Amino acid sequence: MTNLREAFMSTMQEVAKKAGVSKATVSRVLSGKGYVSESTKTQVYQAIQETGYRPNLLARNLATSKSGYIGLVVTNTLYSGNYFSELLSQAALKLEASGRQLILVDGKHSAQEEQAAVQFLLDLHCDAVIIYPRFLSVDEMDALIEQHKQPIMVMNRKLRKHQSHCICCDHTGSSFRATRYLIDQGHRDIAFITGVLDSPTARERLSGYREALEQAGLPVRDELIATGKWTPASGSAAVETLLSAKQDFSALVASNDDMAIGAISRLGQAGLSVPHDVSVIGFDNVPTGAFLSPPLSSVKEPVSEMIHEVINRLTAMLDGGYFSRDNVYSSEMIVRDSVTKGPHFQPK
Secondary structure, rough: OOOHHHHHHHOOOHHHHHHOHHHHHHHHHOOOOOOHHHHHHHHHHHHHHHHHHOOOHHHHHHHOOOOOOOEEEEEEOOOOOOHHHHHHHHHHHHHHHOOOOEEEEEEEOOHHHHHHHHHHHHOOOOOOOEOOOOOOOHHHHHHHHHHHOOOOOEOOOOOOOOHHHEEEEEEHHHHHHHHHHHOOOOOOOOOEEEOOOOOOOHHHHHHHHHHHHHHOOOOOOOEEEEOOOHHHHHHHHHHHHHHHOOOOOEEEEEHHHHHHHHHHHHHHHHHOOOOOOOOEEEEEEOHHHHHHOOOOOOEEEOOOHHHHHHHHHHHHHHHHOOOOOOOOEEOOEOOOHHHHOOOOOOOO
């Protein structure tokens, strides 16, 4: 039996010799290009099994125009949670349906590391790259698109120069509508828990909250804005900060559902009932939200639709075709029992 080292050292030439065919025939069998009889294919596959041969994928990619790989760069701070799970699973399924493979690379903690991750995937001869950026600027991503022949798509950020290469959600508008909904329900003192503010998503959601208050003629009170870190513990800590400031609020918007869940827990510990004392809205529509007591109102972003459109555009760029859909997606407000009418509600 062939040992591990012998299997590793075996070559295409050995496979050809054992199968009694030319090296070119082995290459045609492996690539699937060109006619090879079924009996010859059987001989080659038998020889591959006996020699333990494994083709060098990088060398194959260099020799062919397409590898069948699509790279995805995501910073590791997004690896947990429902949002990333949906993004990754839908990307993998969509690419599998088109006969392609997904390669995930960590963007780590800086713009330089995100750019290095993109370059790593391009060096692997990925046919295209998807970036879900946290640190790269719009100008840096526009420059990356211009510098490389492989298509690069950006998710969750709007580009200036290459708008056909980006798909994003209107986070500012989503937060505006959530806050406006609370105002329409009669709430005036509305607290807000931000995400980590080096995140563009967190900044946009805070901006939408501010804009809704300003448009309604309500003051933006900094003492009702608490910083979170996307986790339930940080949502709980943010409510502790708000309560310690002794500022009354009848409603609260948290920048994601995990922080909303932590906020509800801390409100309960303080003897405040949701929604009768404080109405709460989150973001991301995590599956557990519907089973809380009370069920959590949330803003659902179209993650699956967005990643599907990203891949549709890459497929069109690689295989030919066209696309005409708008690149900015809107979210959906899921109203459940964690919101009730506020002290200033006036029936229409």
